[in-house]
Amino acid sequence: MAVTPPVCDFDWQAPDFTLPASDGKTYSLSDVKGENGTLVMFICNHCPYVKSIMDKIIRDAQDLQKLGIGVVAINSNDAVAYPEDSFENMQKLDLPFPYLHDESQAVAHAYGAACTPDFFGFNADMGLQYRGRLDASGRNAGPDDLKRDLYEAMKQVAKTGQGPREQIPSMGCSIKWKNA
DSSP states (O other): OEEOOOOOOTTOBOOOOEEEBTTSOEEEHHHHOBTTEEEEEEOOSSOHHHHHHHHHHHHHHHHHHTTTEEEEEEEOSOTTTOGGGSHHHHTTOOOSSOEEEOTTOHHHHHHTOOEESEEEEEOTTOBEEEOOOSSSOOSSOOOTTSOOHHHHHHHHHHHHSOOOSOOOOOOEEEOOOOOO
């Protein structure tokens, strides 16, 4: 079932984290912070929404890094119930940004992550400025010439420190929470 996260809570401060990455290193928020802002994405390996736009996520991440935006992805899904989202399977992806494993799901809870993909765009002061979609793609990727909502929003954040006031929420699979 598709889930839509809430709208942007402007200037909400990014919670810190320290998590292991698929590249064998450990990263904190300060390690991935960019000079002009930071994009924290909640993604996973198995979600059809993420799979359909992974090439666009990579494209936009690389373009944002050129603008001084730090980029990181976090997988918080229950890997016992969804083995494709295991740390071992995360290590099979070759991504141009750190891909972190939130096994305890504490970081997803701290951010209020709702779905995969869920994008959190912060300014240089780590105040939230964007919580919207990548583009108009849904469960299936749209054409390559769709308006790049995430990229354009974060480009604005890099230049002005402020995100657009009109944002369209992301949509995707719910975070796969562990049974308590």
